[in-house]
């Protein structure tokens with residue numbers, strides 16, 4: 501009897517245990533399902549929330565607000581976003597027309613020239629304030645135009661040997677040059693600056709119109725970006741300099757458009773003279789350059805292509821001599837005020853830059869402009 505009762509109790513107990521186990525499993529499954537549903541809802545919700553645009557670190561509006569305030573704030577109806585209508589209502593506190601986070605907060609008036617509406621990613625919105633060098637500063641910026649080429653790798657070796665940095669204003673004007681384009685990455689990796697010179701270097705094409713200039717510029721800008729994996733410099737150099745025999749009709753409009761987009765440009769105050777003719781001797785290039793450096797010039801024009809072997813052969817000697825005299829060789833980084841003696845078209849640059857919502861000129865330039873106004 502006792503055994504039977506025990507068996508019965510045992511069966512009853514194990515039955516209850518099974519019941520509890522089953523209940524426990526059901527509760528567990530429900531909990532897991534609930535957690536999965538909650539996670540899914542959170543994930544879908546996060547995908548629906550519109551992306552907050554990256555705030556651009558543009559200059560303070562204090563000195564330039566009068567120029568840019570006429571334009572409507574962020575109503576860029578020329579670049580509509582097909583997917584924005586729904587999310588706009590949900591995000592009343594967000595700017596209304598930011599199609600993607602890479603697009604800067606720039607408005608283009610409806611009646612603006614068509615070229616202003618092209619290349620919405622071609623803006624420099626984070627330009628720092630510019631400065632000028634002291635008159636006795638022993639700083640030299642060697643600038644090499646027209647590369648890359650078969651002379652680029654040996655030039656980089658020389659620069660490395662003397663721990664000197666330089667600026668490359670590059671182009672891609674032939675199949676030959678395309679072959680050397682990967683060297684732009686080596687330039688950047690070794691601490692030099694790579695900036696746009698032009699893609700085709702065909703003056704008649706590039707200076708046909710502002711639009712033609714922009715098309716060419718953008719091609720080179722993208723090539724540098726793709727090759728180096730980095731944004732190209734926030735400045736450039738005009739082929740032939742900012743004012744030349746081919747761009748008289750259009751250079752002022754190009755300056756206005758590029759500065760509107762936040763780009764500045766550099767000509768030079770010292771010329772090595774290596775482009776003066778077919779066969780400039782190494783001795784002349786050396787003498788021209790040292791002379792310019794001793795006169796206090798900072799931005800030196802040189803070339804790095806085809807027949808400019810004589811330049812390459814002099815660079816080491818120039819750097820070595822000047823370094824012994826206390827000069828430092830640096831790469832331009834876009835913070836040097838180009839209107840401090842490095843431009844052929846200072847007046848045009850300054851007035852365009854003062855209208856740009858992205859460019860802050862140096863205190864030196866602003867004081868000069870203020871003095872002129874009085």
Ligand SMILES: [Zn+2]
Nearest residue numbers: 645646739740
């Ligand atoms: Zn050139």
